[in-house]
Amino acid sequence: MLKLDGVTKKFEGLVAVNNVNFQIEEGEIVGLIGPNGAGKTTLMNLISGTLKPTEGRIEFNGQDISGVAPYDVCHRGISRTYQIPRPFPDMTALMNVAVGVFCGKNRPNMSLSDAMLDASHFLEFVGLFGKRNMLARDLSLFDLRALELARALATTPKFILIDEVMAGLNQSEVTIAIRLIRKIVEEFHVTIMWIEHIMKIIMEATQRVVVLQYGEVLTSGLPEVVVNDPRVIEAYLGEKIA
Amino acid sequence: MVKIEHKRALLVFRFGDKKFEWPIETRYWRNPILGVAFLALLPVIFSSHPDILSLIATANIYACIAIPLAWQMTGIGRLNFGPQAFVGIGGFTAGLLSIHLGWGPWATFPIVIITGILFGLILSPLTNIAKGLYFSLVTLILPLIFLEITYYFGIFKGETGLFGIAPMISIGNIVAELIIANYFSLIMMVLFLFVVVKVFDSRIGLYSAAINDDEEVANNLGLNIKKWKIICFVVTSVMITLAGWFSAHYFGTFAGVTYLQLPFMLKILMIVMIGGRGDVYGAIYGAYFIVILEKVLTIFGTANYLLFPLILLILLFTLREGIYGIYRKHKYREYYPTIRVRKR
Structure with a gap:
C-alpha cells in the first residue's frame, strides 16, 4: 500500500532522513520507533506532503505521491494526527470534524448540516459526542487526542499516520486509546503507521516495527524480535524489554 | 428543473x-x-438635513469596506492593513473614466469590477507568500505607494483629487437625488451583508474559519488553502473596490489624500475591531458609531483630534467583544449551524 524507496530529506547540511526504504501492506499496524531526533516526525511529514523529499520516491497505492501537496495527499487517502494536538482552537469540536468531512474528499453536494450530521457520527465513535458544542481549546488533552482521531477519520482515509497519540495520557486513558485505535482498524479497515515511545504499547498494538536511527532504518520486523535486537537495545531501549 | x-x-x-x-x-x-x-x-x-444624509451614506460606505474586510481577515488568516488601496483603485478608476470619457456610474461599474479582479489577482500571491506581520506590513505600504503615485502623475490631480465625477443619479432635484443615492448606499451595504453572512453560513465560511485557525492543519485535512485564500482575497477586494466606486460617484470627487492615508485605514480597522472584533454585523454598528462619534466630537474644536483616538483606544481595551458583543452576550442564542471564530 505504502512504499518508500530511497527517501532522503536534507535541511541544508543536516540529513534528517537518509535513504529510507520500507513497505507497508494493507491492513497492517506498523510502529515507528527511534530515539529523539531520529527523523520519525520528518518521515511522517514527508509522507503527508508537508515536506518534499530531497531524493527518493514515496508510492501510495501504486501512485507516486512524493512532493504532492498535503491536501492532495489527503484526497488520495492519507490522513494524520499531530504529536502536540493541533485542533482549530476557536471552533467547536463538531466544526473541527466537519472540516475533515468537507475537505477530505470532493463533496460538491454536501450542505453544512449534512457535514455536521456526518461529523457527529465520528464524534460519537470516539466518545466525544457529548462535548460536540465545546470549543476545542476548552477540551482536555485526552479529548483533543480523540478529536484528532475523529477529524482524521472524517476525511475517510485508507491510511492514518498517528504521531505519539499516547504522550501525556494516564494509564486508564492509554487503555481507552488503544481500544479506540483497534476499533478504528476493525470498523474502518484502515492501515496505520504509528509513532510511539511507549514500548509496551508498541508491543501490544502493532504487528510490525520499523526502527529509525540518525534518519536511517536500523532494523524492522516483528515487535518481539526487534526489541531483542542488540542494536535496538543499544541505540534506543537501553535495557532489554521482557 | x-x-x-x-x-x-x-x-x-x-x-x-x-x-x-x-x-x-x-x-x-x-x-x-x-x-x-x-x-x-x-x-x-432626515430628508431635510443634507449633512446627516451625507453622514449616513458615509457610514454605509465605511460598512461596505469593513464587511468584506471582516471576511477577508478570517478567510486569508491575515490582517490586511491596506484595504483602502482597493478603495483608491475603485474610486480612481470610476473617476478617471467619468471625467475623461464622460461615463456614468453604471458604465464605470463593470470596468471597476474588472480592475478590482485584476489588482486582486496581482496581489493575491501575497496571501501565500507573506505571513503574519509581513503581510500586514506589505499591505500597509501599498496604499502609501499608491498615494505617492497620485502625487507623481498629473492625471490623478494630486492633493486636490478628481472632481466633476458623474453623480449616482441626476433628476434635477438635489434633495431627491441625495435620498435616492442614500438608498443606493444602503442597498449596497445590505447586499454585502447578505453575501458575507451567507458565505459564513456555508462551507466557505467553515473553510475560512479553518484557515484562520491553522492553515497547515487545514491543508493536511484536504483543504486547498492556496486556492481558497486567493478566491477570498479577490472577492473581498472587488467588494472593497466597489465601495470606492460608490464613494467617487456619490460625492462627485475623489482624492488620494482622503482615502489612501493612514488615518482612513485606522478608521476602517477601528470599525472592524470596535464594531465586533471582525463580526459581520458588528461592522455596521462600528461604522455608524465611528461616523456619529466623529461628528459629535467636532463641537470640541481642535480637541477633537485628541479625543477621537482617545475614546477609540478606551473602547478597544474595555469592549473586548466590540459593540456588537454587548448585544450578543445579552441576547445570545445558539442558532444552528454556527461557526464561532475568535479574532486575535
Whole structure:
C-alpha cells in the first residue's frame, strides 16, 4: 500500500532522513520507533506532503505521491494526527470534524448540516459526542487526542499516520486509546503507521516495527524480535524489554 | 428543473446535483430585517438635513469596506492593513473614466469590477507568500505607494483629487437625488451583508474559519488553502473596490489624500475591531458609531483630534467583544449551524 524507496530529506547540511526504504501492506499496524531526533516526525511529514523529499520516491497505492501537496495527499487517502494536538482552537469540536468531512474528499453536494450530521457520527465513535458544542481549546488533552482521531477519520482515509497519540495520557486513558485505535482498524479497515515511545504499547498494538536511527532504518520486523535486537537495545531501549 | 422541499426549519432547493438550503424560521432573519428597516427609515426622517444624509451614506460606505474586510481577515488568516488601496483603485478608476470619457456610474461599474479582479489577482500571491506581520506590513505600504503615485502623475490631480465625477443619479432635484443615492448606499451595504453572512453560513465560511485557525492543519485535512485564500482575497477586494466606486460617484470627487492615508485605514480597522472584533454585523454598528462619534466630537474644536483616538483606544481595551458583543452576550442564542471564530 505504502512504499518508500530511497527517501532522503536534507535541511541544508543536516540529513534528517537518509535513504529510507520500507513497505507497508494493507491492513497492517506498523510502529515507528527511534530515539529523539531520529527523523520519525520528518518521515511522517514527508509522507503527508508537508515536506518534499530531497531524493527518493514515496508510492501510495501504486501512485507516486512524493512532493504532492498535503491536501492532495489527503484526497488520495492519507490522513494524520499531530504529536502536540493541533485542533482549530476557536471552533467547536463538531466544526473541527466537519472540516475533515468537507475537505477530505470532493463533496460538491454536501450542505453544512449534512457535514455536521456526518461529523457527529465520528464524534460519537470516539466518545466525544457529548462535548460536540465545546470549543476545542476548552477540551482536555485526552479529548483533543480523540478529536484528532475523529477529524482524521472524517476525511475517510485508507491510511492514518498517528504521531505519539499516547504522550501525556494516564494509564486508564492509554487503555481507552488503544481500544479506540483497534476499533478504528476493525470498523474502518484502515492501515496505520504509528509513532510511539511507549514500548509496551508498541508491543501490544502493532504487528510490525520499523526502527529509525540518525534518519536511517536500523532494523524492522516483528515487535518481539526487534526489541531483542542488540542494536535496538543499544541505540534506543537501553535495557532489554521482557 | 428546480425541486423545492420543506425540511424542518429549512427550505431545500435542488437544481440538478446542486443543493441550496434556506432557513425559514423567523428567528434566523427577524433581527437583521428589523435592523435594515430601521436604517431604511433614516433617509426619510432626515430628508431635510443634507449633512446627516451625507453622514449616513458615509457610514454605509465605511460598512461596505469593513464587511468584506471582516471576511477577508478570517478567510486569508491575515490582517490586511491596506484595504483602502482597493478603495483608491475603485474610486480612481470610476473617476478617471467619468471625467475623461464622460461615463456614468453604471458604465464605470463593470470596468471597476474588472480592475478590482485584476489588482486582486496581482496581489493575491501575497496571501501565500507573506505571513503574519509581513503581510500586514506589505499591505500597509501599498496604499502609501499608491498615494505617492497620485502625487507623481498629473492625471490623478494630486492633493486636490478628481472632481466633476458623474453623480449616482441626476433628476434635477438635489434633495431627491441625495435620498435616492442614500438608498443606493444602503442597498449596497445590505447586499454585502447578505453575501458575507451567507458565505459564513456555508462551507466557505467553515473553510475560512479553518484557515484562520491553522492553515497547515487545514491543508493536511484536504483543504486547498492556496486556492481558497486567493478566491477570498479577490472577492473581498472587488467588494472593497466597489465601495470606492460608490464613494467617487456619490460625492462627485475623489482624492488620494482622503482615502489612501493612514488615518482612513485606522478608521476602517477601528470599525472592524470596535464594531465586533471582525463580526459581520458588528461592522455596521462600528461604522455608524465611528461616523456619529466623529461628528459629535467636532463641537470640541481642535480637541477633537485628541479625543477621537482617545475614546477609540478606551473602547478597544474595555469592549473586548466590540459593540456588537454587548448585544450578543445579552441576547445570545445558539442558532444552528454556527461557526464561532475568535479574532486575535
